[in-house]
Amino acid sequence: xxxxxxxxxxxxxxxxxxxxxxxxxxxxxxxxxxxxxxxxxxxxxxxxxxxxxxxxxxxxxxxxxxxxxxxxxxxxxxxxxxxxxxxxxxxxxxxxxxxxxxxxxxxxxxxxxxxxxxxxxxxxxxxxxxxxxxxxxxxxxxxxxxxxxxxxxxxxxxxxxxxxxxxxxxxxxxxxxxxxxxxxxxxxxxxxxxxxxxxxxxxxxxxxxxxxxxxxxxxxxxxxxxxxxxxxxxxxxxxxxxxxxxxxxxxxxxxxxxxxxxxxxxxxxxxxxxxxxxxxxxxxxxxxxxxxx
Amino acid sequence: xxxxxxxxxxxxxxxxxxxxxxxxxxxxxxxxxxxxxxxxxxxxxxxxxxxxxxxxxxxxxxxxxxxxxxxxxxxxxxxxxxxxxxxxxxxxxxxxxxxxxxxxxxxxxxxxxxxxxxxxxxxxxxxxxxxxxxxxxxxxxxxxxxxxxxxxxxxxxxxxxxxxxxxxxxxxxxxxxxxxxxxxxxxxxxxxxxxxxxxxxxxxxxxxxxxxxxxxxxxxxxxxxxxxxxxxxxxxxxxxxxxxxxxxxxxxxxxxxxxxxxxxxxxxxxxxxxxxxxxxxxxxxxxxxxxxxxxxxxxxxxxxxxxxxxxxxxxxxxxxxxxxxxxxxxxxxxxxxxxxxxxxxxxxxxxxxxxxxxxxxxxxxxxxxxxxxxxxxxxxxxxxxxxxxxxxxxxxxxxxxxxxxxxxxxxxxxxxxxxxxxxxxxxxxxxxxxxxxxxxxxxxxxxxxxxxxxxxxxxxxxxxxxxxxxxxxxxxxxxxxxxxxxxxxxxxxxxxxxxxxxxxxxxxxxxxxxxxxxxxxxxxxxxxxxxxxxxxxxxxxxxxxxxxxxxxxxxxxxxxxxxxxxxxxxxxxxxxxxxxxxxxxxxxxxxxxxxxxxxxxxxxxxxxxxxxxxxxxxxxxxxxxxxxxxxxxxxxxxxxxxxxxxxxxxxxxxxxxxx
Numbered sequence: 041x042x043x044x045x046x047x048x049x050x051x052x053x054x055x056x057x058x059x060x061x062x063x064x065x066x067x068x069x070x071x072x073x074x075x076x077x078x079x080x081x082x083x084x085x086x087x088x089x090x091x092x093x094x095x096x097x098x099x100x101x102x103x104x105x106x107x108x109x110x111x112x113x114x115x116x117x118x119x120x121x122x123x124x125x126x127x128x129x130x131x132x133x134x135x136x137x138x139x140x141x142x143x144x145x146x147x148x149x150x151x152x153x154x155x156x157x158x159x160x161x162x163x164x165x166x167x168x169x170x171x172x173x174x175x176x177x178x179x180x181x182x183x184x185x186x187x188x189x190x191x192x193x194x195x196x197x198x199x200x201x202x203x204x205x206x207x208x209x210x211x212x213x214x215x216x217x218x219x220x221x222x223x224x225x226x227x228x229x230x231x232x233x234x235x236x237x238x239x240x241x242x243x244x245x246x247x248x249x250x251x252x253x254x255x256x257x258x259x260x261x262x263x264x265x266x267x268x269x270x271x272x273x274x275x276x277x278x279x280x281x282x283x284x285x286x287x288x289x290x291x292x293x294x295x296x297x298x299x300x301x302x303x304x305x306x307x308x309x310x311x312x313x314x315x316x317x318x319x320x321x322x323x324x325x326x327x328x329x330x331x332x333x
Numbered sequence: 334x335x336x337x338x339x340x341x342x343x344x345x346x347x348x349x350x351x352x353x354x355x356x357x358x359x360x361x362x363x364x365x366x367x368x369x370x371x372x373x374x375x376x377x378x379x380x381x382x383x384x385x386x387x388x389x390x391x392x393x394x395x396x397x398x399x400x401x402x403x404x405x406x407x408x409x410x411x412x413x414x415x416x417x418x419x420x421x422x423x424x425x426x427x428x429x430x431x432x433x434x435x436x437x438x439x440x441x442x443x444x445x446x447x448x449x450x451x452x453x454x455x456x457x458x459x460x461x462x463x464x465x466x467x468x469x470x471x472x473x474x475x476x477x478x479x480x481x482x483x484x485x486x487x488x489x490x491x492x493x494x495x496x497x498x499x500x501x502x503x504x505x506x507x508x509x510x511x512x513x514x515x516x517x518x519x520x521x522x523x524x525x526x527x528x529x530x531x532x533x534x535x536x537x538x539x540x541x542x543x544x545x546x547x548x549x550x551x552x553x554x555x556x557x558x559x560x561x562x563x564x565x566x567x568x569x570x571x572x573x574x575x576x577x578x579x580x581x582x583x584x585x586x587x588x589x590x591x592x593x594x595x596x597x598x599x600x601x602x603x604x605x606x607x608x609x610x611x612x613x614x615x616x617x618x619x620x621x622x623x624x625x626x627x628x629x630x631x632x633x634x635x636x637x638x639x640x641x642x643x644x645x646x647x648x649x650x651x652x653x654x655x656x657x658x659x660x661x662x663x664x665x666x667x668x669x670x671x672x673x674x675x676x677x678x679x680x681x682x683x684x685x686x687x688x689x690x691x692x693x694x695x696x697x698x699x700x701x702x703x704x705x706x707x708x709x710x711x712x713x714x715x716x717x718x719x720x721x722x723x724x725x726x727x728x729x730x731x732x733x734x735x736x737x738x739x740x741x742x743x744x745x746x747x748x749x750x751x752x753x754x755x756x757x758x759x760x761x762x763x764x765x766x767x768x769x770x771x772x773x774x775x776x777x778x779x780x781x782x783x784x785x786x787x788x789x790x791x792x793x794x795x796x797x798x799x800x801x802x803x804x805x806x807x808x809x810x811x812x813x814x815x816x817x818x819x820x821x822x823x824x825x826x827x828x829x830x831x832x833x834x835x836x837x838x839x840x841x842x843x844x845x846x847x848x849x850x851x852x853x854x855x856x857x858x859x860x861x862x863x864x865x866x867x868x869x870x871x872x873x874x875x876x877x878x879x880x881x882x883x884x885x886x887x888x889x890x891x892x893x894x895x896x897x898x899x900x901x902x903x904x905x906x907x908x909x910x911x912x913x914x915x916x917x918x919x920x921x922x923x924x925x926x927x928x929x930x931x932x933x934x935x936x937x938x939x940x941x942x943x944x945x946x947x948x949x950x951x952x953x954x955x956x957x958x959x960x961x962x963x964x965x966x967x968x969x970x971x972x973x974x975x976x977x978x979x980x981x982x983x984x985x986x987x988x989x990x991x992x
Contacts, residue, residue: 144847221510292376
């Protein structure tokens with residue numbers, strides 16, 4: 041099951057490493073990571089980055105892997121503090137395709153490695169695997185990267201096995217914006233891709249833009265009566281208060297029949313560690329319905 | 334006249350019928366139908382009862398409430414431009430709710446409406462306190478209101494940015510969505526609306542008297558201020574309830590009373606009935622159209638943005654037809670500003686001050702260990718980061734300062750500026766068109782699009798103003814309408830949530846963070862290429878404020894002069910907004926600061942304004958880097974956080990009232 045993926049990844053990593061600048065071959069001493077997905081992947085490879093972005097939010101929303109206190113916080117992902125980055129003076133800066141526009145500024149500090157995971161219309165999981173392998177290669181952690189790819193794939197396969205009784209059950213994975221709107225994760229999001237990998241079906245089949253659709257009214261959840269609903273935390277405070285009294289919410293078949301779960305926050309634009317976390321949280325939530333229904 | 338009124342009443346009847354037809358279509362689509370696979374009747378009934386019906390009810394009630402609030406505010410402030418959004422009430426309510434959500438969640442849980450009311454009252458209190466001494470003169474009130482609104486919006490945006498999942502919040506925030514899942518918003522809006530209608534009818538006589546001037550009202554024995562405050566409080570209550578329940582919905586409060594008057598509602602009693610009805614029809618129809626345009630994946634445009642999209646053009650069309658109160662001309666008051674006999678000696682300290690600001694911003698900074706003054710090798714390392722962004726901020730600020738001087742002198746209006754007249758937003762519309770055609774378009778194409786947009790916006794404003802002989806008030810109102818129209822376009826594009834949205838969001842917030850030396854050179858060349866010609870033709874700028882007749886008799890080639898000035902201004906504004914966004918309001922305050930120093934001649938005024946613009950923008954950039962270190966705020970946002978309160982203060986002092 042996992043062998044073909046690994047082989048494909050290794051091939052991709054060989055291609056990517058051929059494209060890297062020569063001086064990166066020696067593993068860098070100090071890495072700064074702008075992209076959250078790559079930050080968690082770096083940590084999962086056992087490397088302590090020197091700097092990352094929006095660490096306050098990272099600790100709340102990404103949760104695992106845990107961040108060491110010594111990492112410097114570079115500020116907002118969209119406008120990182122270049123002065124501070126210059127003072128940290130890393131040997132390598134890791135970004136994703138979202139931050140290509142910062143490349144010119146970042147390259148004044150150190151060589152930049154850009155690893156795309158989220159591209160409109162593409163399932164992100166294979167890209168996350170390729171990114172992990174390429175990152176392991178750049179950081180001199182080739183074996184750890186291969187292990188991360190294989191472990192995650194094995195874990196997802198185990199989860200799929202657990203969920204076999206629920207095969208093809210449609211599930212909405214959503215994020216509530218206020219008490220009246222939600223955002224659905226489509227096929228090109230990690231949540232959507234993970235549903236497919238777990239043998240479930242994504243109930244949200246409409247087109248999405250950049251992984252999650254623009255806010256939609258909650259009545260849209262009624263369109264697939266047999267679907268289950270997974271709400272990804274965090275919930276805005278007034279939502280937690282008003283949702284219990286929301287007549288429409290309570291009338292949804294999924295809510296009436298107890299096929300609703302609120303799961304802990306997961307990085308929307310994460311790498312393999314987030315994918316693994318998502319697989320675990322989705323499996324925990326879904327096996328609950330399996331037992332009840 | 335009576336015939337015209339009948340025709341117009343029929344027109345409103347038709348529009349109401351259209352809204353009703355759209356509603357019937359929604360009801361038919363949601364009617365419980367056992368044939369729909371998988372959906373049981375209960376769920377279908379719940380959807381009909383808890384989403385379709387309350388949505389129509391909220392549209393009608395909120396529209397009526399905004400129409401009534403607008404009418405009351407316009408009446409007691411004797412100001413046809415007053416409404417919840419132009420007075421900063423909605424923005425104040427939003428900011429209060431944002432602050433409460435973050436720092437006092439218990440207050441939000443207790444009563445969202447009370448928090449919104451507190452914010453709205455505070456905003457309108459600031460506006461009224463500051464313009465009180467000017468007798469609540471309409472344009473000052475609206476300008477103070479816009480400044481308060483702008484500052485509140487910038488504050489809300491800063492809070493969102495500094496605290497979390499900013500994109501999702503912004504998508505819903507800007508819009509004003511009428512999506513419903515229960516009757517509670519409708520139930521919350523109904524009491525203030527009913528109370529308001531009854532109270533207004535009971536206060537018909539005092540309200541009629543308040544429409545007269547103060548002296549007559551006092552002679553008729555009215556406790557003028559108490560009544561006025563009472564009515565304002567009532568209007569704020571109505572408006573903030575709507576803001577708390579469905580978000581910001583602009584223009585209904587402005588358009589409904591004006592349309593009521595144009596439709597022939599002469600007496601106050603007639604208008605008290607007509608304005609809420611027209612407001613209800615406007616919002617109901619707009620919301621029906623929004624739902625008609627919605628696809629399976631959700632609505633393309635939030636209703637609040639759609640009302641601005643429809644209301645902007647409507648207001649532009651209305652302007653020449655709107656009867657305004659006659660107030661002392663603004664331009665006359667402005668001409669009396671103190672004039673320095675030795676402008677050269679004034680410019681020197683201004684220049685020194687600007688250089689000091691640059692030095693502080695270059696040398697003083699923070700690192701994780703704390704504050705420090707950079708020297709030696711550390712400075713040379715930081716130099717390459719600080720110099721480009723500071724130089725870019727200074728150049729952009731200088732450009733906006735110059736554009737402000739030209740626009741103020743060309744229109745003879747001390748309250749005009751590229752931001753107020755919607756020229757900056759026009760640049761954004763041009764930029765939007767370019768990136769929608771090809772989002773990989775380079776900086777050159779983006780700039781070309783912005784310049785074209787700014788040029789067309791400015792030309793449209795000035796042409797409309799010239800053809801219908803606008804006074805300064807209408808010119809400003811046309812600018813407000815233009816900005817609102819464009820920002821509705823921005824909201825719509827941003828809510829698409831694609832690559833273009835991110836470019837536009839970055840442009841709107843205005844960030845110098847990624848400044849590069851090529852950009853700096855481009856900005857400096859642009860500044861020089863536009864300001865040197867302006868200095869060369871500064872005589873035009875001295876003559877133009879004196880009026881067309883004087884200008885002609887002095888042999889000024891009017892048409893040619895205007896065309897040259899408009900082109901240069903469009904180029905400057907578009908260039909500056911590429912780097913610091915459209916909403917800095919530096920173009921408004923820099924010319925003011927220069928004039929306050931006594932720089933009255935066009936040439937010195939121009940130079941002084943460029944220096945002030947550069948200084949304020951550099952200080953903004955420094956603050957944007959320092960306030961939440963290591964988190965950096967966008968400089969455009971900080972510039973408006975500085976200039977908004979300053980301008981409000983200036984209005985309160987009465988800048989153009991005495992010399």
